[in-house]
Amino acid sequence: NAGVTQTPKFQVLKTGQSMTLQCAQDMNHNSMYWYRQDPGMGLRLIYYSASEGTTDKGEVPNGYNVSRLNKREFSLRLESAAPSQTSVYFCASSFQGNGEKLFFGSGTQLSVL
Amino acid sequence: SQQGEEDPQALSIQEGENATMNCSYKTSINNLQWYRQNSGRGLVHLILIRSNEREKHSGRLRVTLDTSKKSSSLLITASRAADTASYFCATDAKAAGNKLTFGGGTRVLVKP
Numbered sequence: 001n002a003g004v005t006q007t008p009k010f011q012v013l014k015t016g017q018s019m020t021l022q023c024a025q026d027m028n029h030n031s032m033y034w035y036r037q038d039p040g041m042g043l044r045l046i047y048y049s050a051s052e053g054t055t056d057k058g059e060v061p062n063g064y065n066v067s068r069l070n071k072r073e074f075s076l077r078l079e080s081a082a083p084s085q086t087s088v089y090f091c092a093s094s095f096q097g098n099g100e101k102l103f104f105g106s107g108t109q110l111s112v113l
Numbered sequence: 114s115q116q117g118e119e120d121p122q123a124l125s126i127q128e129g130e131n132a133t134m135n136c137s138y139k140t141s142i143n144n145l146q147w148y149r150q151n152s153g154r155g156l157v158h159l160i161l162i163r164s165n166e167r168e169k170h171s172g173r174l175r176v177t178l179d180t181s182k183k184s185s186s187l188l189i190t191a192s193r194a195a196d197t198a199s200y201f202c203a204t205d206a207k208a209a210g211n212k213l214t215f216g217g218g219t220r221v222l223v224k225p
Contacts, residue, residue, distance in 0.1 A: 004155070035215075042117075042201060042215040043156070058212065090155055099143050099205025102213060104155030 002026050006091050006105035013081045013112045021076040021108050023091030031097035032074035033058075034066060036087040037107075043090065049074055050097045081112045117145075117202040117216030125222045132189040134219040136202030137182075143205045145178055145185050146213065150199045159187075159200075192223045 004025045013019055025032065030051045035043040045058030049068040063085060065077045074093075078085060088109050092102040120135045136145070144163045148156040162169045162178045162185065169176045175188040189196055199220045203213040 033212075040122075040217050042217040043203075044215075045212055048212060092156075098211045099213060101146060101158040101161055102148075102156070102203075104157070106155045107153075 004091055004093055004103050004105035006089075006108055008108060009106065011108060011110050013078075013110065015082060015112060017081050017112075018077065018079050019081065019110075020078075021089055021091075021110075022073070023075065023105060024073045025091075025093040025103070026072065027093060027095075027103065028071070029093035029095050029103070030071070031094045031100075032068065033092040033094075033102065034064075034074070034076045035090045035092065036060065036085075037090060038087050046076065046089075048097075078110075081110075083112050086110060086112045117204050117214065119200070119202060119216045119219045121219060122217070123220045123222070125224065126192055128192060128194055128223055128225050130192055132192050132196070132221055132223070134187050134200055134221070136185045136187070136216055138185075138202075138204045138206075139183065140206050140208040142180075143207065143211065145176075146203045146205070147174075147176060147185075147187050148201045148203060148215075150201065150218070152198070156201065189221075192221075194223050194225045197221060197223045 007022045033048040034046040047066040052071045091105040094100040146161045147159045150156045173190045199218040201218045203215045
C-alpha cells in the first residue's frame with residue numbers, strides 16, 4: 001500500500017527554469033493538497049483540490065500552478081523558478097477534506113540557484 | 114499566517130522521561146491535530162481532538178484542549194529514542210476555510 005507518492009525526491013534548478021512536481025495517491029481520496037515547508041515556518045498551503053476537477057489557491061499560491069489530472073494525481077508546476085521557491089514540498093491527501101486528517105508524501109527537496 | 118504556535122521550539126530529554134509541548138492558536142477551531150515528522154520524511158498524523166473534547170489518549174500520547182485559552186498540549190510519556198522527531202499542531206478553523214493550518218513545530222530530541 002503506497003499511500004501518497006511524490007516524485008522527484010530531490011531537484012536542483014537554475015533561476016528561470018520550469019519543472020513539475022508529481023503526486024499520486026492510491027487511497028481513493030477526494031481531496032489533495034500541496035504544502036511547502038521552510039525552516040521555522042511550519043507548513044504553508046500552496047494549492048488544494050477539494051475534488052476531481054476543482055482547484056483553489058491556498059496561502060502562498062504566487063509562482064505556482066496546479067493540475068488535478070484525475071482523482072489519483074495532483075501536480076504542482078513552477079513556470080519560472082526563483083530562489084525564494086527553494087523549499088521542501090509536500091503533497092497530502094484526505095478522504096473528504098474539511099479538516100480531516102491528512103496523509104503526506106515523503107517530500108521533494110527543491111533548490112533554486 | 115500561522116494559526117498555531119508551538120512552544121517550546123526545541124526540547125531535549127532523557128529516554129524514559131516525559132515530553133510536553135504546547136500549541137496556542139488564535140481563532141475558534143473545529144478540531145486540532147498533532148503530527149510527527151521524522152528527519153527527512155513526511156508528516157504522520159498522531160491524534161485529532163475535536164473542539165468539544167477536553168482530553169484524548171492514544172498509546173503513550175495524551176492530548177488536552179482548552180478552548181477558553183485557545184491552547185492544546187501534547188504529552189509523550191516514557192519517551193524512547195524513536196520519539197526523536199519534530200511535532201506539529203494543526204488547526205481546522207472556519208476562518209481558514211476549513212483547511213488545516215500548521216504551526217512551526219517543536220523539535221524533540223530523546224537521548225538514550
